[in-house]
Amino acid sequence: MRIGIATSGLWRLRDAVELMTGGTACWLPPFGLGVDAIAGWGHKPTANRTRELARMRGVPYIAFEDGFLRSVNPGNAEKPLSMVMDRTGIYYDARQPSDLEALIRKRAASPRSDAAARQAMELLRTARLSKYNNSTIQDVGELGLKAARPEDRVLVVDQTKGDASIEGALADASTFPRMLEAAVTENPGAEILVRIHPETMMGRKAGHFSPKALQDIAGSSPAVARAFNADLLRLTSEPVNPWALLEACSKVYCVSSQLGFEGLIAGCEVYSFGMSFYAGWGLTGDGLAPAPPRRGVASLETVFASIYLDYSHFIEHESGVLLNFLESIDLMSQRRNE
Numbered sequence: 363m364r365i366g367i368a369t370s371g372l373w374r375l376r377d378a379v380e381l382m383t384g385g386t387a388c389w390l391p392p393f394g395l396g397v398d399a400i401a402g403w404g405h406k407p408t409a410n411r412t413r414e415l416a417r418m419r420g421v422p423y424i425a426f427e428d429g430f431l432r433s434v435n436p437g438n439a440e441k442p443l444s445m446v447m448d449r450t451g452i453y454y455d456a457r458q459p460s461d462l463e464a465l466i467r468k469r470a471a472s473p474r475s476d477a478a479a480r481q482a483m484e485l486l487r488t489a490r491l492s493k494y495n496n497s498t499i500q501d502v503g504e505l506g507l508k509a510a511r512p513e514d515r516v517l518v519v520d521q522t523k524g525d526a527s528i529e530g531a532l533a534d535a536s537t538f539p540r541m542l543e544a545a546v547t548e549n550p551g552a553e554i555l556v557r558i559h560p561e562t563m564m565g566r567k568a569g570h571f572s573p574k575a576l577q578d579i580a581g582s583s584p585a586v587a588r589a590f591n592a593d594l595l596r597l598t599s600e601p602v603n604p605w606a607l608l609e610a611c612s613k614v615y616c617v618s619s620q621l622g623f624e625g626l627i628a629g630c631e632v633y634s635f636g637m638s639f640y641a642g643w644g645l646t647g648d649g650l651a652p653a654p655p656r657r658g659v660a661s662l663e664t665v666f667a668s669i670y671l672d673y674s675h676f677i678e679h680e681s682g683v684l685l686n687f688l689e690s691i692d693l694m695s696q697r698r699n700e
Contacts, residue, residue: 444677455526466668504602
């Protein structure tokens with residue numbers, strides 16, 4: 363199979379594309395002539411032209427994206443350890459079916475032992491690994507939090523503006539202030555920690571929450587104003603390990619962030635204000651309209667195994683080999699500690 367690649371970002375990962383597909387990668391010829399499939403980055407607006415070309419040529423469009431265990435630092439300096447490939451849609455776009463949804467439904471319909479999935483979840487948690495792994499603070503004791511117990515803390519998760527997973531989750535920028543107001547209103551007296559995205563912390567991308575944004579939201583929301591004036595609303599911009607934050611809170615409010623799924627693993631109540639890849643399966647409180655009918659009920663172990671063991675590919679780029687989940691955990695831990 364000859365796979366045409368249209369972007370320089372994916373071209374530098376062509377060896378991974380070949381490993382994941384078993385095909386031969388080439389630079390996309392003019393008009394898409396002579397290829398059996400066209401590869402692009404997910405369903406971002408920049409991929410629309412490539413997707414349309416595949417449709418016109420009558421060849422499959424294969425969506426690639428960074429995976430859920432990506433790198434130590436955000437940005438393109440490091441190639442992603444984890445990538446996903448989807449021939450139907452892409453995991454973060456709830457507007458249409460995806461391979462991930464199909465994998466979850468297949469596992470849910472074929473009951474099997476959850477022992478391997480539980481072991482893998484615990485391994486990810488104890489290794490303290492996430493999508494990005496550049497945190498330097500491992501204990502929330504360094505943050506000087508007001509509340510003494512997780513039961514009195516709530517985590518609200520920000521994302522970068524323009525993130526394709528926000529629109530794909532049927533949400534938009536207005537969802538974030540509504541989510542914050544709900545978190546404050548539904549948890550009176552709780553300390554609200556607003557988690558800033560790692561790329562926002564580094565100054566690479568803007569987020570939806572900032573000191574000014576919180577003041578503006580407080581100006582139109584009495585509940586947020588009360589929490590703000592009581593010093594119960596805190597922007598958490600420190601580079602703290604996400605697992606430490608999750609374990610320090612009892613509830614998580616999110617739109618489509620991966621941190622919401624990790625919150626489920628950490629035992630938090632999770633409220634998803636977008637139709638995220640982990641929403642609509644009976645695991646979260648969902649702040650949107652009902653989930654697409656193609657979703658159903660699935661256990662946390664089923665969704666985790668579908669994401670990390672079935673849907674994800676782990677690549678050691680230097681040697682050009684695929685790794686299993688355990689090997690990828692070991693390699694990311696080693697890179698983080700270097």
